[in-house]
Amino acid sequence: MDFDLTDEQSLLKDSVSRWASDRYAALERVEAARRQPLGFDPEAWAELAELGLLGLPFAEGDGGFGGGPVETMLAFEALGRHLAPVPYLAGIVLGGGALRLAGSPAQRAEHVPALAEGRHRFAFAHGERQARYDRADVALAARREGGGYRLDGEKCVVLNADAAQTLVVSARTAGGRREREGISLFLVPADAPGVSVRAYPTHDGGRAADLLLAGVRLPADALLGPADAALPVIERVLDEGIAAVAAEAVGLMDALHGLTLDYLKTRRQFGTAIGAFQVLQHRAVDMLMALEQARSMALYATMMASSEDAAERGPAVSAAKVQINRSARSIGQEAVQLHGGIGMTLEYLGAHQFRRLTAIEHLFGDTPYHLRRVSAAGGLPGAA
Template identity: 45%
Template sequence: MDFSYSEEQQLLQNSVSKFIQQDYDFDRRCKIVNSDIGFSQENWQLFAELGWLMVPFKVEDGGLGGFAVDLMVVMEEFGRGLVVEPFLACAVLSGGLIADGASEAQKRELLGLLIEGQLQLAFAFAEPQSRYNLADITTTAVLDGDSYILNGHKAVVLNGGAADKLLVSVRTSGAQQDCDGITLLLVDTNTAGLHRHEYATVDGHRAAEIKFNNVKVPIANRVGGEGTALPVIGKAIDRATLALCAEAVGAMEKIYKKTVEYTKTREQFGVAIGKFQALQHRMVDMFTEYEQARSVLLMAALKMDANKGVAPKAVSAAKSRIGKAARLIGQEAIQLHGGIGVTEELDVGHFFKRLTTVQYIFGSTDFHTLRFAGH
């Protein structure tokens, strides 16, 4: 079977790769990470101008097709560059919810602005007690006339500090872990009673804790039907998980190749450590893990495209396998670099931090192993 990229996919890959090589070196990334908002508005506008923000969406929604393999192409390159712009949180995850769950009028209003780079979105779904159960929701929304009154606490909201609007999963009926009774609301971040606490995560990205205290949300801001949002949320999370896996595969390729090159220059006992057979075996293990990870990623992307964006078992297989590979490759890279591997000045430590974090976003390695076994 031919797994080569199409001409369009190759052009897309070349476009992103050229940007990473020419305009996103490690020093520039460090400056962006340490900026006030944690990403570059200039880069975000460039993403829009080059059409990259169109990649996650279908043609009828103003996108390029919305194929998982296209998304994989972009995210692998972003992984190689350790890109911190909120493409995953804003365009893939939040944009996916809008594309699948919103009315035509809402899609016209929101997706156009998002694709033009004029709107920052974030999806607030996790809560302190929920772990990886998307249905474990204590944030409530009570209908009062033509508005919902929203109360609760959402944790680790990716891009939550920079977002203009939040998509919030709330409970409008049922018990805390019921699958029914979950509704999506679109909330302006300047609404009275909404409090945000933004912070930097260990991998150089940004997240926020968001609390709602009698926040008033018009009923027109409901995305989809009342109490029926969980399937839409699950589909969007799976798609974002696949994108995250692609980013991890790109990062793994970069870090293992950097490690191989480093062992050719670092000397011990008068010879390059890359000549030691024991270390060669460890680097072969890194290469093998990377190849297996990329194979399962491609399998999941193809299954998702073949099944109209729904492939939970394949996604869990990818997240489980890639999580294990990320752990091994990241830790081996640090050990083979020695002490300099954990310094702020060397990019290897930053790749390690991102690969470690990736293992726990949208479900841990163990969670997805059990989810795969349960399907």
């Protein structure tokens, strides 16, 4: 299989890497962006729109640039390497992904150009407090009322919800709470009467919010995709999200490994650089092996994330997430131990990289959840 990048993909990789390196060359710049009211710099978001990055996953006919999973992987690896605090995952991959996969031509024509130009932002509201990682566990209710719908319920840990003008909300329109059938998606204006957004910072320096929808009334055309049959779209959106954060984690781990190697070469003890000690060299090599294992599985997730066959896509993406989680924990812990006390101080870049890797480990499902998902599918597709 050919893993070489095309000329266009190489240009994309270089341009995003150069942009992220220039804008977030120092931790102070990352922290300054995080202190903005919405947790990111609006000027940076506008620059990503100018680069074409916000329209990357959308079809050209809808106003996007016709990119695919490989282009998304390249973008996320570069953004992760430099800890770029932008709501790309929440707004473009998750919220925008639901629009791309389920939106009607009229809905895509209305929203995709605005998303691509950075004039509008989406957030994806699916998780609920009682659900943990069960994707079919939806209690928020959407009932027919007049010619539209009334939504009542709560969502939790909605990434970058306070920065969004439109919320893509999953709701139960039929069936019991854990049934796979009977889930629908809705486009909900963030300022609609009855919508309450309680925002807060996350452990890794990002932003999330809990949502309360109390008697939120929507017109019939707020329905995104077919009624009662949204779970396959939700599952694919979440699997594409896993592939994206897998690439982000590879960028983070690569940067953290490089930072650790530099420290081993410069930190001196007993009159010599500590990198001269063989036992520490072995541990640095272990970090590299974990990184390359994660990189291989991130590529695998990228290849499988766009598959329409859920039975093929699901276990493959979950297997990749298992390796990403294991490598992230291994590399993060080794980096802290090899740095000593400085590795845990928030004045040091490596500590922030480790915090983000820790958050990614639990985002979209922890290791036991994804191991169960692979096991329930009988292993990976094509495995003996």
